[in-house]
Amino acid sequence: MAIELSYQLIALLFFVAVLAGFIDAIAGGGGLLTIPALMWAGLPPTAALATNKLQACGGSFFASLYFVRKGMVKLSQMKLAIACAFVGSAIGTVAVQLIDSSVLELLLPFLILAIGGYFLFSKKVSEEDRHQVLTPTAFGFTAALGVGFYDGFFGPGTGSFFALAFVSLAGYGLAKATAHAKILNFSTNIASLIFFAIGGKVFWLLGLIMLAGQAIGATIGSRLVITKGSKIIKPLVVTMSIAMSIKLLSAQYDWFAFV
Structure with a gap:
């Protein structure tokens, strides 16, 4: 696989990745920008998805690192959830090659839109921690494993699904949920990247260029x-949920498709 890399193309993809990393760190949905950009650069769809996982690893890693350093996340308490998310994503990455995803494609826009509505209207979405519904063990084997599988199988909105799970099931405040969601998202990104790399689907040069941009944005x-909390998270989650739903619906019905 070979494409022509000009300085203009490199610069464009870098700045797209910066913006995507910024959006992903707060609300998820940066793939709305990066996947079309990679396909526009000349990558076929599978290679674009695989390369997107590489650059997304940069954003999720540096966001995770920042949250850990600031004490918002204690990795020792997340070992099981991280492992479950990794395994789920690995299984999903394999399963997507064997299972028809058309039903999920049909339902997903409405599920993501429902997430946006939840964050907009639910009283549980605040800065304060609330009642914990699931123990960490139960959370790992249900939410972390399930959303991890989804990320490997399909992907759009994974950060929002993880954040929703932490708010509604773990009882976390919005900023804390966002920080923990990013840790699990890094785990799922790594798992998918490994299996895409084994299949030889990753365009490493472009992916690494965009990874650097993702690191800055994230x-x-x-x-x-940390500084703005729900004041910036909630409106951006709602906005990205609407944008992802429109994007997925447009792809299904061929309305002003982005890619």
């Missing part, structure tokens, strides 16, 4: 999660 975005 660092800026994660700082805002």
